[in-house]
Amino acid sequence: MPELTIGPLTVTDVVLAPMAGVTNPPFRRLCREAGELGARQAGYEGISGLYVCEMVTTRALVERHPETMRMIEPDPGDPIRSIQLYGVEPKTVGAAVRMLVDEDRADHIDLNFGCPVPKVTRRGGGAALPWKLDLFTAIVEAAVDNAGGIPITVKTRVGIDADHITYRDAGRIAQDAGVAAMSLHGRTMAQHYAGRADWDTIALLVEDLDIPVLGNGDLFSADDARAMREHTGCAGIVVGRGCQGRPWIFTDLVADSHGSTVRARPSFREVSAIIHRHAEYSIEHFGDELRAMREMRKHITWYLRGFSVGGERRRELALVATLDELDERLADIPDQDYPDAAEGPRGRAGTEKKPHLPEFWLDSRQLSADQQLKIQAAEVNISGG
Structure with missing residues (x-):
């Protein structure tokens, strides 16, 4: 049975990866609705998967930073509220988890140890953190100890680079600490999104x-998801870039997981309706039409991929400021079938990059006294959501 069990939760084995600036409640809602459609088409009556919010920092959460509190708002129809936390100081991570539990704000909490972005890793966070075994252990244990029965999961990468692999140590530590599942992106921090993920x-x-181990990396279709399951034996798949401008991929993923060959190939008019609904959800979420439309602009660019739109119209759509303006510009574009060019890899692959790490980070698998002090400062400095 293609189901994933994480603590007391049982869902289809499909997970929306948290992505900064992307997986806010409006976009998660679209992905969930698409997944639920796939479930109905396959005759499945359970929960269609996990749809995880974008990463929030633990310090900002504990401080109740207004934007961070907005970020953890749930998709109002989601039966499972999934939140991903980033933190580098165990006490703060524990306090953030306890806050979510005590205030009944989450049903599932994921810990981010996979972010490769320099502003995170140069402070010792994200994919850099599992190199320090004592710090990684303390953070995971603090989260589990404060979870009150809510399942904690961990997401990580293969390592910092080919010479500094961390995922197997991290997996053992996480399991011993009591996490409910672990996700692995099959790339190192140095790779970012370059090359192919190592399944x-x-x-x-x-x-x-x-x-349960969940697989992440180079999942751009239901065929890719099936291939990963067959290749790895993973308990579930985690989809990130593959859904950008394509929330309907979750229809395919969930339907395929339950044995259905149904695939979503929306026409331009149908995509326009999805964009309109996305914009409406965003205006409702932000309570500010202009801000919502600014947030929509990157999504619109992704939605238009492969369609025959024209450069000038693309530029106009990238500057929309109101819902009426969006609708007018979309209505001017002739309807067309879903193009093959809309399929395939999404997001920028780029090239490998030199890891940005704290000074002397790779000298030892344990924190030095000086690094301990800097880690505490980093937790404060990154505050702000």
Whole structure:
């Protein structure tokens, strides 16, 4: 049965990866609705998957930063409220988890140890953190100890670079600490999104652990998801860039997971209706039409991929300021079938990059006294959501 069990939760084995500036409640709602359509088409009556909010910092959460509090607002129709936390100081991570539990704000909490962005890793966070075994252990244990029965999961990468691999140690520590599942992106921090994800690493982690292991990396279609399951034996798949401008991929993923061959290939007019609904959800969420439309602009660019629109109209749509303006500009574009060019990889792959790390970070797998002090400062400095 293609279901994923995480603590007391049982869902279809499909997860929306948290993405900064992307997986806010309006976009999560669209993805969930698409997944629920796939479930109905496959005759499945359970929960269609996990749809995780964009990463929030633990310090900003504990401080109740207004924008961070907005970020953790749930998609109002989601039966499972999933929140991803980033933190580098165990006490603060524990306090953030306890806050979410005590205030009944989450049903599932994920810990981010996979972010490769320099502003995070140069402070020792994200994909850099599992190199320090003592710090990683303390953070995971603090989260589990304060979770009150809510399942904690961990997301990480293969390592910092090919010479500094961390995922198998991290998996063992996380399992021993009591996490409910672990997700692995089959790339190192240095790779960012370059090259191909190494699915063999996911297969090895599946062999290592008794808890569910979820696979992430280069999932752009239902065929890719099926191939990953077959190659790795993973308990679930985590989709990130593959859904940008394409929330209907969750119809395909959930339907395929339950044995259906149904695939969503929306016409331009149908995509326009999805864009309109996305904009309406965004205006409702932000309570500010101009801000909502500014947030929509990147999504509109992704939605238009592969369609015959024209450069000038694309530029006009990238500057929309109101819902009426959006509708007018979309209505001017002739309807057309879903193009093959809209399929395939999404997002910028780029090239490998030199890891940005704290000074002397790779000298030892344990924190030095000086690094301990700097880690505490980093937690404060990154405050702000």
